[in-house]
Amino acid sequence: MVLLPLFGGWGLFFCMKHTIFIFLLALLSFTLFISCTGDEECRKEKYVKLGVGFYKKTFSETTKKYTSSSISIDSLTIQGIDTAGLLIDSLVYNNSKKISKLYLPLNKFVAISRFRVTFNETIDTVSILHSNSDLYLSLECGCLKVHTIDTVLTTNHFIDSISINNHNVININAEHLQIYN
Amino acid sequence: MMLSLVVYSAQAQDKNRDSIQAKTNWLNGITLQADLASLVSSAIDNGESYSLEGGALINIKNKYYPIVEIGFAGADKTTAENINFKTNGLFGRMGVDFSLKKSKPNAKVSNNLVSAGVRLGMSNFAYNINNIVITDDYWKNSESKDFNNMTSTNLWYELVFGVRVEVIKNIYMGWSIRNKHLITKNAAGEVFPWYIPGYGKNATSNWGINYSLGYKF
Incomplete structure (x- = not known):
């Protein structure tokens, strides 16, 4: 409706000269329109990680309850163990200092991920049983492999227990497991 | 009452004076048109996407132009990571254009049109x-x-602004710019299409340009 007064005098506008002008304008905008549809690249995260936090349970004499508090590990080394029971060549963490949270890659094609975790001098083996599924992101990004944690098993040398805080591993910054010393 | 009588008589005079005035006609012809812009963009696009479309519109009282457009479009796109998307399919659109020109009682009816x-x-x-x-x-x-x-x-729905001109008797040329908005949404995780025939790239909104050549029957 706002446009209406603008076009009030368009009877005059339609002489040939103006018609040519309009069509040239159309051609120009058409060329611009085509040339600005550039190529795209993926701008999303294409992997997910299992987030783990370290805690210690302390018993309070006054409240008669357990409270958990975050702790940091002085030295931490983590290495994956493949399905044949062999250690993966590369280390996820190599003698990393003062770690209170860590992020692990889960196996995208096998439903179990096992890690050898070295806390200072003490070694534990943590096995995470999970299902894997594909999440389509876009043509530019392809698919993301996401996981649902089923069960977590551990040896108990340094680790007291592990609780599953969040079963769905769908991003890179959530805390899924809590390891208690 | 007096005023309406005056208006009425003025209109009656107009009719007598200018019998070619088609304003009172309810239906003023059917135009069949083909889109040339889609041919040009298909050629420029290296086969990544292509489209062919045409339409039919009727002129009601030189004010309302109900239109049906049908076409065939497709895409064959390979990304930098070698993922390939391929489709082709038919599409249809229906809608109406409204003339933006103010009608003047004494003006000779023009076959040219500015419309939304x-x-x-x-x-x-x-x-x-x-x-x-x-x-x-x-x-x-x-x-x-x-x-x-x-x-x-x-x-999807489209907001269209267009111009149509009669270049030779019964031959029309026109262009229109369209702002397209997708109504259907992709669910999270759905393997949704990269390209939608008739809409273009799968985004919440798109721009389109048509350049039509038509014949009025």
């Missing part, structure tokens, strides 16, 4: 997405995924 309009578009089509490679850098493995014979139905 709306369209409702629909396309139902099948598509394939091939060679999505997923690699596991740590645990060392990779697999390739294909999604074949996926189907999708999409609805």
